[in-house]
Each structure stands twice: as structure tokens, then as C-alpha cells.
Amino acid sequence: MRLRYLLDTNVVSDPVRPNPDPGIGAGLREHGPRAAIASVVWHELVFGAARLPASRRRSAIETYLATVVAPSLPILPYDDKAAAWHASERARLTARGLTPSFTDGQIASIARVHGLILVTANRDDFERFEQLEVIDWRER
Secondary structure, rough: OOOOOOOOHHHHHHHOOHHHHHHHHHHHHHHHHHEEEEHHHHHHHHHHHHHOOHHHHHHHHHHHHHHHHHHHOOOOOOHHHHHHHHHHHHHHHHHHOOOOOOHHHHHHHHHHOOOEEEEEEOHHHOOOOOOOOOOOHOOO
């Protein structure tokens, strides 16, 4: 099956939140086999878990990452093509007085160079990037 979506960190982490969003859950169930994550997102997920003190919550998140996320979502790299697109967009936005998050730029660039729709719960973080389709499954 061909990939269609790149999931932002807030989408991947939603199922382990105390009150998961039903729209995100439905999107994951329906489109999960056609979704991937960026290496940057994987870093954010693992880093977020590692920052937590030893607890049942941390253990549950680590188990979710190891048994659900890692085996089911391909991890796409921030490679030379993504870096070049990111640099171009960063230069364009900086010239307009805008400074998007470097990490958001990396995620956007990975989605763009792979021709994927970026799924996020924070559309504002990505809407200034050109030629990038951004959706929010909470709005289903």
C-alpha cells in the first residue's frame, strides 16, 4: 500500500493521552496503514518518554512506542532532499520576517519531498510552508 500521510508528534501521541480525540483515533484506524512518521517525530516521542520519571505512565508510553508505533509506522529520514527543501522554505520565510520552528520545518520538508499530506493538531505550525497539504483529523 502506498503512503499518503505523515503524522505529526501530537497525532501519534494522542492515543496514550488521558482523553484521546475521537477524530484522531478514527483517522488512525482508517488511514494508519498508509501513514508514516518523520525521524524527527520519532525523536520527539522517544525524548518525551525518556524525560518522564519512572512510572506506570512512562512504561505505558514506552510500550506503546515499542509495540504499536515502531512496528506499524515507517520512519522517514531527514535526508539531503528534505534538507534542501527546508533550507529554501526557511530562507523564504525568514525574508518575510517569519521564523518557523526548525523541527516543524524538518517535519514539513519530509512530508513535502515524499508527497505526503501532513496530519497535525497544530495547523498553524505548518500553514506558512508552500506546497504542503496540512490536515487535522480532529475536524472530521
